[in-house]
Amino acid sequence: MTAHGLFINDEFVESVDRRTMVSVNPFSGETLGSYVRAGIADVERAVRAARTAFDEGPWPRMTRGERSEFLKKLSEAVKAHTDFLIHQDVADSGSTLKKATEDVYLSARFLSSCAKLGQELVDEPRADISRPGLSMNLLLHDPVGVVAAIIPWNFPLKMAVWKLGPALAAGNCVVLKPSEETPVTALELAQLVHQLGFPPGTVNIITGYGEDAGAALCRHPLVDKIAFTGSSKVGKLVMEAAAGTLKKITLECGGKSANIVLEDADRDIALDGTLYAMFYHQGQCCEAGTRLFLPDSIADAFMEQLVTRTATIRIGDPMDLSTDFGPLISQSQRDTVLRYIESGKKSGARLRCGGGIPDAPVCARGFFVEPTIFDNVDNSSTIAQEEIFGPVLSVIRYKTVDDAIRMANDCPYGLAGGVWSRNAERAMDIARRLRAGTVWINEWHLLHDRAPFGGFKQSGIGREFGVEGLREYTETKHVHIDETLTRDKKIWYDTVVPRR
Numbered sequence: 001m002t003a004h005g006l007f008i009n010d011e012f013v014e015s016v017d018r019r020t021m022v023s024v025n026p027f028s029g030e031t032l033g034s035y036v037r038a039g040i041a042d043v044e045r046a047v048r049a050a051r052t053a054f055d056e057g058p059w060p061r062m063t064r065g066e067r068s069e070f071l072k073k074l075s076e077a078v079k080a081h082t083d084f085l086i087h088q089d090v091a092d093s094g095s096t097l098k099k100a101t102e103d104v105y106l107s108a109r110f111l112s113s114c115a116k117l118g119q120e121l122v123d124e125p126r127a128d129i130s131r132p133g134l135s136m137n138l139l140l141h142d143p144v145g146v147v148a149a150i151i152p153w154n155f156p157l158k159m160a161v162w163k164l165g166p167a168l169a170a171g172n173c174v175v176l177k178p179s180e181e182t183p184v185t186a187l188e189l190a191q192l193v194h195q196l197g198f199p200p201g202t203v204n205i206i207t208g209y210g211e212d213a214g215a216a217l218c219r220h221p222l223v224d225k226i227a228f229t230g231s232s233k234v235g236k237l238v239m240e241a242a243a244g245t246l247k248k249i250t251l252e253c254g255g256k257s258a259n260i261v262l263e264d265a266d267r268d269i270a271l272d273g274t275l276y277a278m279f280y281h282q283g284q285c286c287e288a289g290t291r292l293f294l295p296d297s298i299a300d301a302f303m304e305q306l307v308t309r310t311a312t313i314r315i316g317d318p319m320d321l322s323t324d325f326g327p328l329i330s331q332s333q334r335d336t337v338l339r340y341i342e343s344g345k346k347s348g349a350r351l352r353c354g355g356g357i358p359d360a361p362v363c364a365r366g367f368f369v370e371p372t373i374f375d376n377v378d379n380s381s382t383i384a385q386e387e388i389f390g391p392v393l394s395v396i397r398y399k400t401v402d403d404a405i406r407m408a409n410d411c412p413y414g415l416a417g418g419v420w421s422r423n424a425e426r427a428m429d430i431a432r433r434l435r436a437g438t439v440w441i442n443e444w445h446l447l448h449d450r451a452p453f454g455g456f457k458q459s460g461i462g463r464e465f466g467v468e469g470l471r472e473y474t475e476t477k478h479v480h481i482d483e484t485l486t487r488d489k490k491i492w493y494d495t496v497v498p499r500r
Contacts, residue, residue, distance in 0.1 A: 007190035026094035038208035053201025075111035118169030143171030145224030250462030255415030258408030259289035327366035337390030414456030
C-alpha cells in the first residue's frame with residue numbers, strides 16, 4: 001500500500017497525529033492504498049495556509065486573465081493524464097469505464113469553461129444610478145475569501161473541479177475535502193496543481209472523514225464560504241455549523257426527481273430515457289429519475305417493455321467497456337439500498353424486477369445490487385419519498401396530468417424533473433409547474449457548464465455553473481465616486497475600472 005499525504009501550502013505532508021485511512025475498490029474489494037486522515041489540527045494548517053494565501057498572496061491580486069491562464073493549464077493537464085485518471089476513477093469509485101471516460105473529458109472541459117467565465121465577471125459601471133456631473137457608481141465582484149469545498153463520492157473528479165474551477169476563477173483560495181470513500185483522483189489533481197506552480201496555499205486538498213475534518217472546516221472562523229455537495233441530512237449539519245460565523249454557503253443536496261411520461265410520448269425514447277435517468281451510475285446520482293409517473297392508459301404496456309429492457313442491462317466489471325452497470329460504492333451503501341428494497345416489499349408495492357444481489361460470478365466480490373423496479377408505488381411511501389441513492393425505481397400511476405404534477409411536487413426535494421411528450425406546449429406547461437431547479441424535456445442528466453444547476457426545497461441553496469454559479473463565490477461591492485474624481489469620465493474609466 002502507498003501512503004498519500006495531505007496537500008497543504010503546496011506541499012504533501014503527513015497528518016499531525018499520523019492517522020491513515022484506506023480506499024477500497026468497490027468491484028474487487030481490494031485495498032487500493034493508504035491515505036492520510038486529516039484531523040482538526042490538519043484542518044487548522046490547511047485553512048491558515050489558504051487564509052495567508054488570500055490575505056497576502058498573489059492569487060486574488062492577479063488579473064482575471066492571469067488566473068484564467070492557470071485554469072487553462074490545469075484543463076490541459078487533466079486532458080494529458082486522461083487514461084491514468086480514468087483508470088484511477090474506475091478503481092476508486094466503481095464508475096464504469098464509459099462513465100469515467102466521460103467524467104474526465106467533462107472535467108477538463110469545465111475547467112476550460114471556468115477560465116473563460118472568470119474573465120466575463122467584470123466590474124460594472126452603473127449608469128442607471130449615476131448622476132452626470134455629480135457622481136459615478138460601480139459594482140465590483142470581489143472574491144469571497146477562503147472557500148471550504150466538501151464533495152461526495154459519486155463523481156470524485158468532476159465534483160472536485162466543479163468546486164475548484166469557479167472558486168479559483170473568482171479569485172478565492174480553497175481547502176477541498178473529498179469523500180473518504182474516493183480520495184484518489186482529488187490527490188492526483190493536487191499533483192497537477194503542484195506541477196503547474198499555483199501559488200502556495202491557493203489550493204489545499206485534505207483527505208479525511210466528515211465527522212472530524214469536514215465538521216472542523218465548516219466551523220472554522222477563518223473560512224468565508226462553504227460549498228457542499230452531499231445528502232440533505234448532512235447539508236443541514238453544514239448549515240448549522242456555518243451559522244456560527246454567518247458563512248456564505250451553497251448546498252447541492254438530495255433529490256427524488258419526478259420523471260413524467262405523457263400518453264403522447266415517443267415510447268422508445270421515453271423507455272430508453274427512463275432507464276438512463278434511473279440506472280446511470282447505478283442510481284448514485286442526486287438528480288436521478290427515481291420516481292416514474294405513468295398514465296393509467298399506457299402503464300401496463302410501458303411496464304412490460306421497461307422490465308424487458310432492464311433485463312438487457314449488462315452488469316459486471318466496470319473496467320470492461322461493454323459493462324453498463326457496476327457496483328455500488330461500498331458495503332454499507334449496498335446494505336442501505338437492500339433495506340430500502342425490503343421496505344418497498346413491505347409497503348405493498350409490486351416488485352417487477354431485481355431486488356437482490358446478482359449471482360453472476362463476475363459480481364461475487366463487488367458491492368452489487370440488481371437494477372430494481374417497483375410498480376404501483378404509493379407516492380407517500382418510504383421508497384417514494386426518501387433518497388435511496390441506488391438502483392431502485394418507484395413507478396407511480398396517475399389518472400390526470402394534474403395528479404401527476406401534484407404528486408411530483410409532493411416531496412421534500414426539488415432538484416430535477418423530466419417530461420416525455422411529443423407536444424411542446426404541454427411539456428413546457430408541466431416544466432413550469434414542477435418545483436425543481438432543472439427540468440428536462442425528452443432528455444435526462446444533461447447539464448451545461450453555463451446553465452445554473454441546483455435545487456428547490458430540501459435539495460439545497462444556491463446554484464452551480466454559469467454566471468449564477470460563479471457569483472456564488474463572490475461578494476458584490478458598490479462603490480460610489482463623487483464628482484470630484486469623475487469630471488473627466490474617460491480618464492477615470494480607462495485608468496481605474498480595468499485595474500482588476
